[in-house]
Every structure is written in structure tokens, then in C-alpha cells.
Amino acid sequence: MSRVPVTILTGFLGAGKTTLLNRILTEHHGRRIAVIENEFGEIGIDQGLVVNADEEVFEMSNGCICCTVRGDLIRVLGNLGKRRDKFDYVLVETTGLADPGPVAQTFFMDDDIAAEYALDGIVTVVDAVHVDQQLGRSRETEEQIAFADVVVLNKTDLVEERRLDELEARIRSMNGVTAMHRASFGSVAVDVLLDQRSFDLTVALDRRPTFLEPEYPFEWTGVYRLDPGTHTLRFDAGPDPTMGLAVLPLPAATSEALEAGAERCVRVFAEPPACVRAGDQVTPGHHVDAALDAVEQTAVTLLIGEGTGEQLYGLFCEHLAEEYHPTVTTADGATIAPVIERAWVAAHEHDESVTSGGIEADGNVDGDRLNQWLGELLDDKGTDLFRMKGFLAVAGETDRVVFQGVHMLLDSQPGRPWGDEPRRNQLVFIGRDLDADELRAGFQACLV
Amino acid sequence: MPGLTGRVAQRRRAGVLRQGWSHLLDDYPTALAWACGGRLVMTVDSSGALTAVDAARSDIVWSVADAHEPGPVHLAVGGPSFVVSAGADGVVASRDATTGALRWRHELGAAWLDTISVSPDGSRIATAAGRYVHRWSADGGDAWNSFEHPSTVAAVAWTPGGELVTASFGAVCVFGDEPEPKTRFEWPGSLVSLVLSPDGEVVACGSQDNTVHFWRTATGTDAAMYGYPAKPNALAFDDASRLLATGGGEAVTVWVFGDGGPEGTTPGVLDAHADTVTSLAFAPRSTTLASGGRDGGVLVWRLGPDGNGDAVGFDVCDGRIEAVAWRPDGRSLAAIDASGHLTTWRTGS
Numbered sequence: 001m002s003r004v005p006v007t008i009l010t011g012f013l014g015a016g017k018t019t020l021l022n023r024i025l026t027e028h029h030g031r032r033i034a035v036i037e038n039e040f041g042e043i044g045i046d047q048g049l050v051v052n053a054d055e056e057v058f059e060m061s062n063g064c065i066c067c068t069v070r071g072d073l074i075r076v077l078g079n080l081g082k083r084r085d086k087f088d089y090v091l092v093e094t095t096g097l098a099d100p101g102p103v104a105q106t107f108f109m110d111d112d113i114a115a116e117y118a119l120d121g122i123v124t125v126v127d128a129v130h131v132d133q134q135l136g137r138s139r140e141t142e143e144q145i146a147f148a149d150v151v152v153l154n155k156t157d158l159v160e161e162r163r164l165d166e167l168e169a170r171i172r173s174m175n176g177v178t179a180m181h182r183a184s185f186g187s188v189a190v191d192v193l194l195d196q197r198s199f200d201l202t203v204a205l206d207r208r209p210t211f212l213e214p215e216y217p218f219e220w221t222g223v224y225r226l227d228p229g230t231h232t233l234r235f236d237a238g239p240d241p242t243m244g245l246a247v248l249p250l251p252a253a254t255s256e257a258l259e260a261g262a263e264r265c266v267r268v269f270a271e272p273p274a275c276v277r278a279g280d281q282v283t284p285g286h287h288v289d290a291a292l293d294a295v296e297q298t299a300v301t302l303l304i305g306e307g308t309g310e311q312l313y314g315l316f317c318e319h320l321a322e323e324y325h326p327t328v329t330t331a332d333g334a335t336i337a338p339v340i341e342r343a344w345v346a347a348h349e350h351d352e353s354v355t356s357g358g359i360e361a362d363g364n365v366d367g368d369r370l371n372q373w374l375g376e377l378l379d380d381k382g383t384d385l386f387r388m389k390g391f392l393a394v395a396g397e398t399d400r401v402v403f404q405g406v407h408m409l410l411d412s413q414p415g416r417p418w419g420d421e422p423r424r425n426q427l428v429f430i431g432r433d434l435d436a437d438e439l440r441a442g443f444q445a446c447l448v
Numbered sequence: 449m450p451g452l453t454g455r456v457a458q459r460r461r462a463g464v465l466r467q468g469w470s471h472l473l474d475d476y477p478t479a480l481a482w483a484c485g486g487r488l489v490m491t492v493d494s495s496g497a498l499t500a501v502d503a504a505r506s507d508i509v510w511s512v513a514d515a516h517e518p519g520p521v522h523l524a525v526g527g528p529s530f531v532v533s534a535g536a537d538g539v540v541a542s543r544d545a546t547t548g549a550l551r552w553r554h555e556l557g558a559a560w561l562d563t564i565s566v567s568p569d570g571s572r573i574a575t576a577a578g579r580y581v582h583r584w585s586a587d588g589g590d591a592w593n594s595f596e597h598p599s600t601v602a603a604v605a606w607t608p609g610g611e612l613v614t615a616s617f618g619a620v621c622v623f624g625d626e627p628e629p630k631t632r633f634e635w636p637g638s639l640v641s642l643v644l645s646p647d648g649e650v651v652a653c654g655s656q657d658n659t660v661h662f663w664r665t666a667t668g669t670d671a672a673m674y675g676y677p678a679k680p681n682a683l684a685f686d687d688a689s690r691l692l693a694t695g696g697g698e699a700v701t702v703w704v705f706g707d708g709g710p711e712g713t714t715p716g717v718l719d720a721h722a723d724t725v726t727s728l729a730f731a732p733r734s735t736t737l738a739s740g741g742r743d744g745g746v747l748v749w750r751l752g753p754d755g756n757g758d759a760v761g762f763d764v765c766d767g768r769i770e771a772v773a774w775r776p777d778g779r780s781l782a783a784i785d786a787s788g789h790l791t792t793w794r795t796g797s
Contacts, residue, residue: 051560054578056599058617060657061637069656071599071617071638075562079520079536082476082770083494086518110656111678111724115742 003118006077006090007194008103010144011125012134013039013096016154020125020186020193021093029190034087036076039095049087051076055095057102065383066408069106074113081116089194090117097140100124100147101386104406107199121198124148124178125186128159128167135170135352142354145171146386146430147406148178149198157184176356177389177428201402201413216262217244217269218316222326222338223253226313230331231302233282233315235324237295244273244318247284247302249311253339258314262344265316276300284313292324302328312339354386357436359427359443364395370446374410377442382408384434390427391415395448464748465761468780468792469506473499477770477784479523483531483545486775489782490531490545491790492521498533500548503780503792510548515541522563526586527570534561534575542573542588552588567606574612576601581614581623595627603642605651607665615642615653620663633663633670641681645689650705652692654680660694660703671711673703684728686735691755693718693737695725700739702755716755720762721745727771731778731795736760738781740769746783748795765791 011017017039025033034049056071073092080090094103100122107119124144127134134141145151151171156164168180179196181188235243246268250261273289281301282288292298304313317326320343328336370392378385388405403412425447429439475495483490488500488509496516500509515521519536526532530551532542538561541553559577566573566586574583579597581604584590599617606612611630612623617638621629638656645652652662655672660680663670673694680696692703692710702716703709721741729738735751746769748761767786774781782792 054600056617058599058638058656059636061635061655061659062657067657071656074656075600075602076560079560082478082520083518112681115724 003116004081004088004090005120005195005197006092006107006117007120007196008100008122009091009093009125010098010100010103010122010147011096012127012130012138012141012144014130015096015125015127016152016186017093017096017125020123020152020154020183020188021091023186023188024091024190024193027190029194031089031194032087033089033091034080036073036080036090036092038072038098039093051080055098057099064408065101066105067109068102069109070102073103073106074110077113077117098144099140100144101407104147105409108406108409108411119199120194121149121196122147123150123152123193125152125154126167126171128153128155128164131167132170142174142352142432143386145174145178146354146356146432148175149196150193151175151178151180152186152188152193153180153182154186155184156182170352174352174354174356175387175430176358177387177430199404201404201411201415216266216344218246218262218265218318218344220317220319220321220326220341220343221258221262222315222317222321222328222341223250223258224313224315224328224336224338225310226302226304226328226336227310227330228304228306231304231336232299232329232331233302234297234299234327234329235290235292236297237293238319238323240319241292241294242275242318243290243292243324244269244287245282245290246287246316247282248314248316249284250314251312253312255340255342258340258342261314262316265314269316354430354432355434355436356428356430357434357439359390359429359440360424361443361447362422362424364393364423364448365425365443365446366448367394367396370394373442373446377439378405378408378410381431381434385429385431387430388428390425392425392427393418393423463759463761464795465746465763465781465793466795467763468794470789470791471499471501471506471508473497473784473788473790475518476786476788477790478520479533480771480773480782480784480790481523481525481531482773482775482782483525483528485528486777486780488545489790489792490523490525491784492516492523492533493788494518494520496521496535496537498523498531498543498548499790500531500545501790503775506792512543512548515543519560522561522575524564524566524573526566526573530586532564532566532573534564536560538577540564540573540575540582540584542586554582554584554588554591556582562601563604565604565606567610568608569610572606572610572612574604574606576604576614579616581612583612592625593627594621594623595629597621599638602638602640603653605642605644607644608646608648613642613644613651615639620651620653622665631665631668633668635661635670635672637661640679641683643683643685643692645685645692645705646687647689649689650685650692652683652685652694654683654694654696658696660692660696662692673701673710673715676701678724682725682728682739684730684737686730686737687733688735691730691735691737691751693728693730693739695728695739698723698725698741700725700728700737700749702737702751702757704753704755716751716757718747718749718757718759720747720759723768726769727783729772729774731774732776734778736778736795738772738774740772740783740785742768744768744785746772746781746791746793748781761793761795763791763793765789
């Protein structure tokens with residue numbers, strides 16, 4: 001008997017859950033959807049089979065948060081199962097204040113529900129206009145983002161493009177594995193919301209988890225068209241005594257080329273910097289720390305070697321251009337304006353308590369040590385660990401081990417065989433107040 | 449029923465269960481009861497239809513197609529003469545058991561009614577509507593309702609003296625005539641099922657955290673039984689108030705009350721179902737137990753004084769068993785299953 005898929009729709013009050021719900025219901029997708037609603041929205045729902053139920057969080061007598069389930073869902077889903085021929089999909093619209101943990105746990109902890117229903121995914125609607133105010137103030141909003149398999153960034157028509165980029169980066173820093181879609185008035189294709197099988201380990205491998213965008217160690221890049229020869233690079237004085245920088249050749253003045261360049265530059269910045277002072281020479285391809293004068297402008301010489309003639313270069317700077325006003329001049333003293341420039345949203349700008357962290361490591365892990373480490377981790381941090389996903393190369397196993405977890409509930413199964421591919425491990429953790437270094441160290445200790 | 453179950457139709461007969469007739473209903477059957485001293489079998493299904501079948505001749509004596517709006521409907525039989533039903537439409541209705549004629553009908557509003565029950569002497573009726581329970585006398589008068597429980601009422605039962613008992617998150621409540629409970633038995637977990645021993649001395653509940661919790665009503669002392677792999681939805685006491693049969697997994701676990709037990713004793717374990725036990729019923733005035741499971745199996749067990757026993761009858765229906773019920777004389781058994789069938793068996797050695 002195939003289980004009925006269930007999608008949970010969360011989001012802060014006013015984010016546009018009901019609008020999105022109505023869009024899903026009115027689109028011609030051929031599904032007969034039953035809706036369980038915890039909130040009487042400002043807009044009615046255009047659908048016959050809608051059940052209203054008050055949220056009832058059932059804590060367990062043992063006090064374990066990870067065993068907490070939602071009694072209203074157990075009751076309503078149990079009853080809906082007795083009219084199975086009338087629907088083939090369930091949408092649960094939670095209140096804006098709902099904790100998604102117990103909602104998700106219900107599908108794994110309750111025997112009757114697990115037998116008949118399969119959690120398909122958690123869709124979180126985020127109000128692009130107000131989410132900045134909600135984050136940091138509302139644990140619920142943070143947790144709804146942390147648990148999401150799909151984030152719909154709604155009301156994007158009311159927000160500038162650049163703000164949207166920043167918001168996306170902020171949301172990514174909290175949940176590095178969620179799919180993200182921009183929308184206004186809930187305009188998202190139904191097929192990116194429903195039937196995602198986000199909790200199905202058999203398809204987990206087909207979608208490589210999108211890992212976190214790196215936290216860029218630079219905040220600004222200007223792209224300049226430079227001839228071979230000597231140039232002067234000037235910075236204003238600012239609050240910092242040094243300016244980390246690197247100059248890298250770029251193939252084009254496009255945002256794609258810039259992003260690819262930024263990835264390369266992350267590695268350049270990982271090298272120990274050469275310290276330079278005013279008047280020293282800087283060449284492309286190296287990480288440099290320029291000592292800045294506390295009051296006056298500081299100038300260094302940028303030497304572009306003889307090559308193929310005029311060429312595009314990216315100047316990647318540790319600090320923002322609006323603070324230090326970097327300028328590039330030719331030997332003749334002519335100022336060269338950047339072709340394009342871009343500020344990088346540094347993830348560390350926001351001090352989120354909810355973050356996601358990734359671990360990537362080549363080689364094999366010891367199964368016993370890993371189990372012990374995970375067991376201790378879940379005992380210790382299960383409450384603060386919201387989601388976990390990944391795959392592992394376990395020593396002695398010919399197949400990948402795919403796993404994922406909600407709080408302390410952990411599920412794993414064999415995935416594709418490794419064959420000739422290099423064996424490696426990828427994990428993503430999403431949680432509150434996680435110590436990424438500690439997690440990495442704990443995992444490293446499990447490597448063979 | 450298309451789409452309801454993939455289980456292959458498979459009828460087997462064994463031991464004391466001799467299959468009688470089987471009816472295919474219009475929709476998913478949700479409740480079952482014997483009426484008129486065992487002359488009729490009543491069932492309701494999710495289309496909202498209420499059907500009475502003659503137990504001997506297997507023909508439909510009467511049916512009401514639109515007794516309720518579509519959705520799960522609950523059913524209880526009172527005394528020799530009436531049947532009450534409660535549905536997701538918030539309607540409670542009482543009908544003449546012999547003819548199906550409507551006696552009275554109350555609309556309680558939007559709340560989804562989760563259970564209905566008639567007191568042992570047939571004089572009172574109660575239904576749970578969200579966090580409230582409503583009670584009437586058998587004629588539909590003397591309406592009374594409880595205080596607002598802290599969470600949805602999952603089950604109701606009666607003391608032998610006709611006092612209403614409810615189970616919900618955190619407590620069992622016993623009601624006199626006041627809206628507030630006169631007695632509360634508390635437990636910090638979600639109670640999902642409820643049974644009282646026929647002598648009124650023990651109230652037992654299955655809990656969401658896979659335990660069975662019971663209280664002795666006279667003293668309020670309580671105990672919990674751990675170790676169930678699933679939540680015990682199905683509970684049944686024998687008429688002697690000695691054996692408590694509990695589901696909560698593939699096995700039926702039987703606790704023996706009396707002789708200082710069940711505290712510190714080892715229960716009887718009846719292991720034959722291939723999936724979770726969904727329904728349990730003791731035959732009247734006997735220690736013969738019927739069990740139904742998600743596997744579609746219907747078993748009859750003869751239990752010894754220690755709660756252990758052998759399966760003496762076995763059959764398989766086409767879908768998960770929703771309910772089993774003994775005819776008042778204990779000579780027939782009825783079951784409804786997810787494939788939409790109402791099936792009866794004669795039992796005898």
C-alpha cells in the first residue's frame with residue numbers, strides 16, 4: 001500500500017501561506033488534496049476537503065523534546081485515512097508560531113501515521129519584506145527556516161534585487177540545504193513544492209546537497225581592464241590597520257565569471273598573506289596584507305606583467321569600497337574606473353543563532369566510532385540539532401551510506417555503490433548554537 | 449474497494465471460526481455494534497451511511513444512506529432498542545434499532561465528533577467534541593457538557609454506576625453532575641485509549657508514549673507498563689475484571705489483575721499477528737478473546753488464568769481490521785475491515 005504524501009506549509013503570520021495554499025489548490029495538477037489547517041487565515045480556502053484543527057503538542061512523559069508529536073495531526077490524519085479514496089495528497093498549514101519539530105516527528109514517531117503517510121517535505125514561506133525583523137526576535141521563524149526543505153521567498157516584488165540577494169545569503173547561512181524560490185503573491189510552480197520526497201533516502205542521492213556558499217573572506221570586488229605595466233592602487237584610511245587583497249585575472253566582466261573568480265580567490269586568501277607597505281609592489285595571484293596609514297591615503301604599486309595585452313582583473317578587497325575607496329591609476333595618473341563591482345554578502349555579518357554547517361572529508365569513516373560519536377552528539381545536542389543530512393563512506397561498505405535526521409531521529413540506508421569513484425563524506429548540520437569546529441573535529445576523529 | 453488496500457483477497461478458515469456471511473459496504477466502515485439482543489449487526493461507513501443487517505439471514509433490515517455527512521462516523525448501541533451515531537459533521541442522532549426511525553438528533557456545530565458511548569444501563573449517552581464531552585439522557589434530553597479539557601478528549605467510558613470518564617492529554621477525568629471533574633487521575637503524557645474494568649475498580653489507558661497506564665479508582669494508586677513497541681490503541685477487560693488485554697504492537701499483552709498483580713508480574717503474550725493489533729474484545733462472561741490486526745487477521749484466543757493462551761480460531765480479511773465485536777451470547781463474532789467488508793463468523797468448538 002503506497003503511503004499518502006504530506007507537505008507541511010509553515011511561515012510566519014502574514015508571510016503568504018494561505019495565498020500559496022490557494023495557488024496550489026487551484027492549479028490543475030490532477031491531485032485531490034486534503035488540507036489540514038491550524039490557522040484561520042485572513043483569506044478563505046477554495047477547496048472542499050479542509051479540516052480545521054487546533055494545534056495540540058503532545059509532550060511525552062519522559063520529557064524528551066525529540067519525542068514530542070502533534071496530537072491534532074494524529075487524530076485528523078487517522079480519520080482522513082478512513083476516507084482514502086477521496087484524496088491522494090495532504091497539505092498541513094501550521095500556524096505562524098508552530099514549531100516544525102513535533103510536526104515532522106509525528107510522521108516518524110507515531111506508528112499509525114507512519115504506516116499510512118509519508119512526510120514529503122517542509123515548505124517555509126518567508127516574507128521578504130519583514131523577515132529581517134523577525135529573525136533574531138522570533139525563534140519560530142528561525143526554526144521554520146532551519147527545518148525547511150523548500151523556502152519560498154515571497155513578496156519579492158516589494159524588495160530590491162540586492163536586498164533579496166542578501167536575504168537569500170542570510171537564509172542560506174541558516175539552512176545550507178534548502179531549495180529556495182523567489183515569488184510574489186505565492187507564484188511558485190507546484191512541482192517544486194509537492195512530491196519533493198525530501199525525506200526519502202532513496203532519492204536523497206540524486207540531489208546533491210547544495211552546500212553552503214563559502215563565507216567569503218573579502219567584502220568587495222572591482223573588475224578593471226588593465227594594460228601590462230605599472231599601476232598605482234590607493235586606499236583611504238579607515239578603521240582597520242590593514243587591507244587584505246588579491247588581484248586575479250578574470251575571463252569576462254560577468255557575474256558568473258566574478259563568482260567563479262571569487263571561488264578561486266577564496267583559495268588564494270587561504271594562503272598566508274605577504275605583508276606590504278606603502279610603495280611596495282603587488283602582483284596578481286597572491287594574497288597580500290597591505291599596511292594602511294592611520295590618517296593618509298596608502299598607495300602600493302600594482303605590476304601587471306607582459307602577457308596578452310589588455311586583460312580583465314578582479315581586485316578582491318577584505319573591506320568594503322565605500323569605507324576605503326580603492327582607486328586604480330595608470331602610470332600617467334589616469335584613473336581607471338571598474339567595469340563592474342560587487343559587494344559580497346559576508347555570512348558573518350549576521351550573528352545568527354541558527355546556522356548550518358557542512359563537513360566534507362575524503363576517505364573512510366569507522367562505523368563504530370561514527371555511531372558512538374553520533375550517539376553522544378544526539379544525546380548532548382539533539383534538541384538543538386534540527387536537521388541533518390548527508391552521505392558517508394563507511395570502511396568495509398561497498399555502497400554509500402545515506403542518512404538524515406530530524407532532531408534525535410536518525411535514519412540511514414545504503415545508497416549507490418562507490419565503484420571506482422573516490423570515497424568521501426558529506427554531512428550538513430542545521431541547528432541552534434552549533435559549534436562547527438567541534439562538529440568537524442568530532443567527525444575527523446571518526447575517519448580511518 | 450479500489451485504492452483502499454492492496455491485500456490480496458484471501459479467505460482461510462481454521463479452528464472455531466466458521467465464516468458466516470460477508471457484506472461489501474459503500475465506503476470505509478468505521479464502527480460496528482450488535483443490537484436487538486444479537487438479532488442485528490449495525491455498522492456505519494465513511495459515506496455517512498448507517499446499515500443494520502439481520503445476523504441470521506444476512507439481509508439488510510434497514511439502512512440510512514445519509515445518516516451523516518461523509519467522514520468517519522462512530523456508533524454505539526444502547527439497551528435493546530436504540531442506536532446512536534456521531535459524525536465528523538458534528539451531529540449526534542439516535543434511531544430505533546429495529547426500524548431505523550429517527551428518535552432525536554442534535555447538531556453540535558463545527559466540532560468533529562470523535563467517539564460516542566452509551567452507559568452500561570443504557571440510560572445515558574456521551575460524545576466527545578474536541579475538548580468537551582456532551583451527555584444526554586437516552587431520550588436526548590437533560591443536555592450536559594463538561595468543562596473545557598486542556599486538550600482534545602480521546603476516549604470516553606463509564607463507571608458501573610453511570611459516571612462519565614474521559615481520557616485526554618495529561619489526565620483521566622471522572623464526572624459527576626458538575627462540569628468540572630470530581631476526580632482526576634493525572635499522568636504527564638497523552639492518553640489515547642481508555643477502558644474501565646466492569647467492576648469499576650481499575651481505569652486503564654494506552655498512552656502515546658507506548659505505555660499502558662492504570663489507576664485503581666478507590667485509592668488513586670497507579671502504575672505504568674512499559675515496553676510496548678507501539679501505542680496501545682486497543683484495550684479490553686474481561687467481564688470478571690481480571691484480564692486486561694492490550695495491543696501496542698504485533699503481540700497482544702494480557703495483564704492479570706488480582707493476587708497482587710499485575711504489578712511485578714509477567715503478562716501473557718499472544719503472538720500471532722503480523723502487524724499492529726487494532727482491535728480487541730472479550731466474549732461476554734468468558735476469557736475468550738478476539739483480536740484484529742492491521743494485517744487483516746482475526747484471531748480467537750482461549751486464555752488461561754495466567755493470561756496466556758492459544759489461538760483457537762483464525763481468519764484473514766481483505767484489509768486492516770477496524771473493529772471486532774462479539775454477539776451478546778458469545779456465539780458469533782463480527783468484524784469490519786478497510787476493504788469495506790462486514791464479516792461474521794459463528795464460533796463454537
